[in-house]
Amino acid sequence: MKHGLHALHGLPGSAEAGVPALRTGEVRVPAQTRSVDALDALDAVETPAVLDADRERGDAAHGVRGEHTHSERPIPPPRPVVQRASVRGQIVDALRTALVAGELKPGQVYSAPALGDRFGVSATPVREAMQQLALEGAVEVVPNRGFRVVQRGARDLSELAEVRALIEVPVMLRLARTVPAERWAELRPLADDTVRAASTGCRATYAESDRAFHRAVLSLAGNAQLVQVAEDLHRRAQWPPVGGPVRHGRADLVADAAEHTALLDALIARDLDVVRSLVNEHFAGSA
Template sequence: MSVDDGAPVRLPSFRGRRNLREEITETLRGAVISGEMKPGVVYSAPSLAEQFGVSPTPVREALLELANQGLVEVVRNKGFRVTALSPEELDEITELRALIEPPTIRRITENGVSAKAIKQLRPLAAGIEKAAERRDFIAHVTIDLQFHLALLELAGNARLLETVRSLRTSSRIYGLRLLPAGEALFNSSHEHAELLDLIEAGDADGAEALMRRHISHVRGIWSEGSLSDESS
């Protein structure tokens, strides 16, 4: 079992920020999903709090929330261990997402989306690309989650939305940090803007096909070789 030795995770400072616990929870969730916080490693709330520039209390509360979601587990008197997912578990998550999200995107496109809704989603799509350009993986994962949930919310099905939220937050993109600087991450990130273009044009076939291809990246370039690389 690895224990956090105080080596910094790439975390932002939250000094003077509002909604502190929510922001810390969101950031730590992104750090786990992106692999910035490594599977099997035990992290202490005081150590993470020092990097955030805040007291340990909101960090501990955030970690307990992530423990309830299964992203970390409590290690008595030591901290919180990041849980790992096997390739089989990632396959199961990807399969379920592929069954739900592409046909939902088709239905949303067929029903039509207002220009106002598309306009509100554009900054999130742009934010994903900007995060990819600067290789800010925590921001990339966090904004990506916001984008897809906001888009799927247009289907008007609260249970579907919570199911997808659970699947996406349970997933891991272990290979994200291993991608070389270049086109692979950026091209995938640009698919969000392309998806909005297809939805705006009313191209249900194209939107569904792009969503299916986009999901395949979770078990493609972003996660291949992940567990062996992380444990080496």
């Protein structure tokens, strides 16, 4: 619920002017081998003449031309699409974490090559990751420069909290009437996880556990589209506004996590009045 936070995948510092250094965290994006980093280079050299030559070599390998040359170089293996997607996904997660932790500053422009240098990868997967964040509303494209982190104020957070309440409160009240107590009890470990995450004082760590708890609660409705929309809104609500997070201290996180435990107790007891009060207060406080 509220501004949760997830373990920071920091970025090592850089001497590039105009791009602030980010803390080194625990993100482990694998060092890029030629299979990933050379993608742009391969694109550059695969001219029609080279492709024709490759086709001839392929024909020769299958006996089409009736000749065999021991000196011809082997045909390159297929490009590792899965590996590239995996790297891009790790970078998306790292950038989302940096947003929650305030490592990527609202209004600041970041270039894909500079961020790529910090991650130890080419600019291509970073650019693709940033495009995903642009779709999520976290950044906006700045032509010929890179991506600017979107600036949001308290009103933006209030609007997000209102929309989340409109979606989640009715669902939770319906689930409180229909879901048996033993099913709610199964979510106790997730509520406990939020308490442990809050005790660390790490915004990024708490963000992930916070979303996991809400996702599990809403999943009981059996509506995948609902869960996806709510998850997107929740993630947006966790990005700090301009000027820093409204609630950012360890005590705030602990208080937020305690509401998860209280909500779960009310759901198990089917106390609809307490459920309604807790959820409404929770979303109101998230602004």
